[in-house]
Amino acid sequence: MYAVVDCNSFYCSAERVFRPELADKPVVVLSNNDGCIISRSDEAKVFGVKMAGPYFLAKDIIEKHNIATFSSNYNLYGDMSWRVMETLRIIMGEENVEVYSVDEAFINMDAVPFEKLDAVALQIRETVEQWTGVKVSVGVAPTKVLSKVANHIAKKDKQATNCVTVLDTPQKINEALSLTPVGEVWGVGRQFAKKLISFGILDAYQFSKMPEEWARKNFGGVVGLRLVKELKCEPSIGLGDELVEKKMIATTRMFGAPVKDLASIKEAVATYTSRAAEKLRRQFGAASAITAFVVPKMPREDDHPFVHGPMISDCIMLPHATCVTSDLIKAAMKIVDRIYEEGKLYKKAGVMLSGIIQDTSVQGNFFIPKKENNNRMLMSMMDNINFSMRDDILKFAASGNQRNWKMRQEFRSPRYTSRWDELCEVK
DNA sequence: TCTGGGGTCCTAGGACCC
């Protein structure tokens, strides 16, 4: 059996931990640049605030109902996430927990006796809330896909389910599947949903009755096959390994306001490159290729749904894999020179590192020049200082200090748990 | 005026090899 533990409106919950007066008030959290709404409390949902909807369209509702609004505070969410996951590891055993995303984890429940599934699921929910202040929902079922179905049901009616749903009999499973529209199944996105509905398959129960070969043929090969198997109670997606190294690392941002000049774009790209390189070093990797891109602002056609403009990018294969920020910035700057066009307005830029391999120079490598080993040490020192002092206290000059491209963050809360000078004050 | 960011997996098809 698998359990999936999913935090309720995670970013909102994290904000509320340090703002108890908001516990039963409507709250929303905005994406970077205060562009979209990416988390809403139940109270905010009631007022019709749409998920992933643009903030400027919801502004009226937000102001009218006095909904508490926050810019995203990833320092806080990252730390709260760690607390939740650590709680799960402590009570269920490290080897049984797979962290799936910032607010979600799968748990292998094979060690739990069948008749105790309900009690243990409830205990997970209560312990996480007691230890971290974050409310979670727990869904338990024989496969991962089914546990997500269970979790949806737990979330939909929190009163009735107490945020816990266990699907442990064929009857319960079939009933749950019948109540689940096919588009809500984990792994069925918009395209697949459209196709399924065109076949006359409307709910998850109908989908689960389809032949495996049919699923393989119509829904992306093994992807569809696994999906149907999981719905048929046959586990086909195991517990993944934790802490797998990333195969690609990206740092991309919208600008706070459109940017025109080359110097600002270079500053931004150099800054993103530094951030990406930090992520790279955190997993002791080295990148063999770097891509940089810019997105020009496109004239808007009204009555058109929002679309991103074309991405203009270029890639450089590095002479040898590296995790040294200065090397990466040099390459990135070369790319920016190539892709930048005078006179255009840009609204976004980004950097991607790929061809990531294990960094062998960490310990010093006999076969590469001494200078490079020294650079690696320099990087470690920078990372340590930046980590212990504050972000970017040490940075490369290329990152600049004008920063007129910086993203909007009008409503960011203090980083209560990761900065001494932003601790919660009790009077 | 104003619409996020960062990932994964899989498949098809091309280039290349013997």
Added chain:
DNA sequence: TCTGGGGTCCTAGGACCC
């Protein structure tokens, strides 16, 4: 006129996730 069979590796693109 006629042109095999079997592989590998890489990339682009499509789908999905939160």
